[in-house]
Amino acid sequence: MRVSSVTLRNFRNYKEESFQPHPAVNIITGPNAQGKTNLLEAIFYSLRGRSFRAERDKDIIRWQSEQTILQTEAELNSRTFLLHWKIQEGNKKLLVNGAETPRSELDYLGVVLFCPEDLYLIKGSPQERRRFLDYDVGPLNPAYSRTWRQYARVLTQRNTLLKEIRDRRATREILEIWDEQLYRHGAKVIFLRLQVLKKLIPIARRIHYELTRGDEELQAKYLSSLVLEPGLNEEQIYQIFAAASQKVRNMEIQRCQTLLGPHRDDLSLLINGIEAKTFGSQGQQRTVTLSLKLSQLELWFKEYGDYPLLLLDDVLFELDRNRQSMLLDRVLNRVQTFITASFTGGIEETIRGAGALWQVNAGCLTKKEEF
Numbered sequence: 001m002r003v004s005s006v007t008l009r010n011f012r013n014y015k016e017e018s019f020q021p022h023p024a025v026n027i028i029t030g031p032n033a034q035g036k037t038n039l040l041e042a043i044f045y046s047l048r049g050r051s052f053r054a055e056r057d058k059d060i061i062r063w064q065s066e067q068t069i070l071q072t073e074a075e076l077n078s079r080t081f082l083l084h085w086k087i088q089e090g091n092k093k094l095l096v097n098g099a100e101t102p103r104s105e106l107d108y109l110g111v112v113l114f115c116p117e118d119l120y121l122i123k124g125s126p127q128e129r130r131r132f133l134d135y136d137v138g139p140l141n142p143a144y145s146r147t148w149r150q151y152a153r154v155l156t157q158r159n160t161l162l163k164e165i166r167d168r169r170a171t172r173e174i175l176e177i178w179d180e181q182l183y184r185h186g187a188k189v190i191f192l193r194l195q196v197l198k199k200l201i202p203i204a205r206r207i208h209y210e211l212t213r214g215d216e217e218l219q220a221k222y223l224s225s226l227v228l229e230p231g232l233n234e235e236q237i238y239q240i241f242a243a244a245s246q247k248v249r250n251m252e253i254q255r256c257q258t259l260l261g262p263h264r265d266d267l268s269l270l271i272n273g274i275e276a277k278t279f280g281s282q283g284q285q286r287t288v289t290l291s292l293k294l295s296q297l298e299l300w301f302k303e304y305g306d307y308p309l310l311l312l313d314d315v316l317f318e319l320d321r322n323r324q325s326m327l328l329d330r331v332l333n334r335v336q337t338f339i340t341a342s343f344t345g346g347i348e349e350t351i352r353g354a355g356a357l358w359q360v361n362a363g364c365l366t367k368k369e370e371f
């Protein structure tokens with residue numbers, strides 16, 4: 001996939017800006033706080049319907065403005081999609097080629113983001129790794145996002161009901177209706193995560209081995225709140241979930257919380273058999289993250305026959321020279337890539353013939369060079 005045009009109106013510090021990215025590598029440079037990350041955020045928002053850093057849509061609307069307009073032209077398998085977003089506080093609307101479309105239907109437009117916060121994927125709380133499972137890994141199966149949303153909805157309603165039962169405003173019988181849905185959607189979420197990880201992790205292992213020139217072996221283990229043997233099918237996970245849930249029922253009512261299920265699961269990442277979270281150096285953790293991100297690109301290509309977009313926000317120059325060039329080798333002429341950096345470190349030389357250099361100053365973008 002590639003993006004051929006982006007227009008921003010009242011997005012963060014951009015009043016009105018339009019640009020036609022290079023189909024290969026786009027380096028976006030400029031001093032601090034000028035709008036480099038904002039530009040990546042706008043591209044990501046167009047394709048995902050959410051920001052990767054703002055909690056609320058309100059934050060992306062330019063100060064003193066009523067609404068943001070984002071218009072992006074994306075090309076996928078010789079088809080052109082014109083995505084038009086109108087974003088107001090508490091209200092947003094998407095038109096795809098002129099027809100109103102729910103944002104959940106954008107999952108086929110692939111985008112992989114690597115930003116400094118991604119390091120928390122390794123060293124942060126289990127919640128960070130679940131975000132990775134839900135937003136990065138899951139969508140590599142077309143059924144995942146819908147199932148996960150259904151599970152999240154049931155979970156919220158069930159937790160409310162647990163509180164009502166504890167406060168004697170509802171009876172335990174009503175819980176059974178929600179339980180059946182919780183186990184069904186929950187088992188599917190776990191099953192799909194395991195299915196995707198089974199394909200993704202071998203690719204990440206190979207990439208990690210190459211990036212570290214054979215020094216490090218990467219392993220990943222899915223840590224479930226349920227006791228799961230390898231190779232279970234969805235129905236078997238359902239049965240295990242149902243049986244385990246019965247046993248913690250009283251405690252769940254006491255705490256008003258659903259204690260078991262995919263919302264409690266985690267992913268353990270190991271380098272040469274040792275936990276990367278606790279023992280990995282900053283550089284090792286960054287390389288693990290890079291291996292995972294690059295494996296997403298490869299698996300997306302395998303599953304859908306096309307590479308997603310790659311957004312690298314302030315991370316390229318945190319990698320050593322060797323990893324920088326291995327990364328660029330992998331994406332050049334295959335993956336449309338957007339790189340933000342306050343200095344370019346001479347990488348124009350490496351990507352000569354396959355990119356453009358853009359300069360951002362106070363929300364204005366100019367093309368400096370095409371090479």
Ligand SMILES: Nc1ncnc2c1ncn2[C@@H]1O[C@H](COP(=O)(O)OP(=O)(O)OP(=O)(O)O)[C@@H](O)[C@H]1O
Nearest residue numbers: 012013032033034035036037038059060061062063
């Ligand atoms: N809603 C908004 N309206 C107007 N300006 C905003 C809004 N949100 C953020 N900004 C401004 O955008 C600028 C930050 O932009 P951005 O994060 O893209 O910087 P950057 O160029 O990536 O900087 P760095 O190199 O430090 O990472 C800040 O000056 C901030 O005040």
